[in-house]
Amino acid sequence: MRILFLGDVVGNSGCSKITNNLLSQIKINKIDFVIVNGENSDQSGVGLTKDICQDFFNCGVNVITTGNHIWDQKDIMNFIDKEKRLLRPKNLFEPAPGNGFEIYTTSKNFKIGVLNLMGNVFMKKCDDVFQTSKKFLNNYKLKEDYDFLVVDFHGEITSEKNAIGHYFDGKATLVIGTHTHIPTNDARILINGTAYQTDAGMCGDYNSVIGMNKDNSINRFMKEDSIKHFPAKGDATLSGVIVDCNIETGLANNIQSYIFGGHLEKK
Numbered sequence: 001m002r003i004l005f006l007g008d009v010v011g012n013s014g015c016s017k018i019t020n021n022l023l024s025q026i027k028i029n030k031i032d033f034v035i036v037n038g039e040n041s042d043q044s045g046v047g048l049t050k051d052i053c054q055d056f057f058n059c060g061v062n063v064i065t066t067g068n069h070i071w072d073q074k075d076i077m078n079f080i081d082k083e084k085r086l087l088r089p090k091n092l093f094e095p096a097p098g099n100g101f102e103i104y105t106t107s108k109n110f111k112i113g114v115l116n117l118m119g120n121v122f123m124k125k126c127d128d129v130f131q132t133s134k135k136f137l138n139n140y141k142l143k144e145d146y147d148f149l150v151v152d153f154h155g156e157i158t159s160e161k162n163a164i165g166h167y168f169d170g171k172a173t174l175v176i177g178t179h180t181h182i183p184t185n186d187a188r189i190l191i192n193g194t195a196y197q198t199d200a201g202m203c204g205d206y207n208s209v210i211g212m213n214k215d216n217s218i219n220r221f222m223k224e225d226s227i228k229h230f231p232a233k234g235d236a237t238l239s240g241v242i243v244d245c246n247i248e249t250g251l252a253n254n255i256q257s258y259i260f261g262g263h264l265e266k267k
Helices: 011-029 050-058 076-082 129-139 158-167 214-221
Strands: 002-006 033-037 063-065 101-105 111-118 148-154 174-178 195-197 238-245 252-260
Touching: 002 011, 002 148, 002 174, 011 033, 011 050, 011 238, 011 252, 033 148, 050 076, 063 111, 111 129, 129 158, 148 158, 158 174, 174 238, 195 238, 195 252
Parallel strands: 002 033, 033 063, 111 148, 148 174, 174 195
Antiparallel strands: 002 238, 101 111, 238 252
16 A cells, blocks of 8 residues: 655646646556645645645545645635545634545545644644644544544644654554645654654745745845745646555555655756
C-alpha cells in the first residue's frame, strides 16, 4: 500500500501542475491513495472552491485536507457538508460545517482514516489540538477502526509539529506537517513506526516568497509600494512525501520526500 501526500497547493500554478501531471505520477510511482492539502489553491492564493475540488478529484486525488484558509472562498461552506472527501481541521471551533476526520475505503478494500488538525501557536483560534488528539485516540484505534491513519497537522512552528508526531507515534501511519510551504529535510520513521516529516512543502512556484509574487512580497517587507499578496505564476513544483505502508501493522515501512518539477527538482 503506497500513499502520496502533497503539501499546500498555491494558486493557478500549483493547480495546473497537479491537473496536468498527477495521473501520470500516480502510475509512475505506483500510488494507491492520494491526499492533497488544497487550502491555498484558489487563483487568489487563499481558500479553494467547489470547481477546484472537482478538478482535483478528476485527476486522481482521493482526499483534500485544508487549514486556516478553509473559509476564505465562501462557496465552500455549503459544498463541504456534502463532500466527504473534503476535510477541514477537526479542532476548529464547533459547530462548523464539514468534518475533520473521515474513513475512506480504497479500491483494494483497505480502510484509510484521514485526520486534519490545526496548530494553536501563531494560528487562528481553534480548540486545543493536543486535547482534540487525545480525545480522538481514545475513540479510534489503528487496525481496529481503520487499516491506516494519515494525520495532516497544519501548523506554524516546528516544535508543535514535532510533538504531535511523537504523540501519534505507533498510532498513525503518517504524520505530516503543512502550512509553511517549505519542505523540511527530516523525512523519517519514528521509533514506534510512524512515518513523519515536519512540513511537506507546497505545490507551487518556488521562484517566489512561499508561493506569492516575490517582488510584491519584498516591497511589503520593505514597507514600499505594494498591493495585496498574489501568487507567483511560474512553473510549479509538486512537493510532498510517499509512504510505503505495512499491511499487517498499519505503520510505515518507508517514507521518502517527493519533489517533482519546477525550480526545486534536482536536475
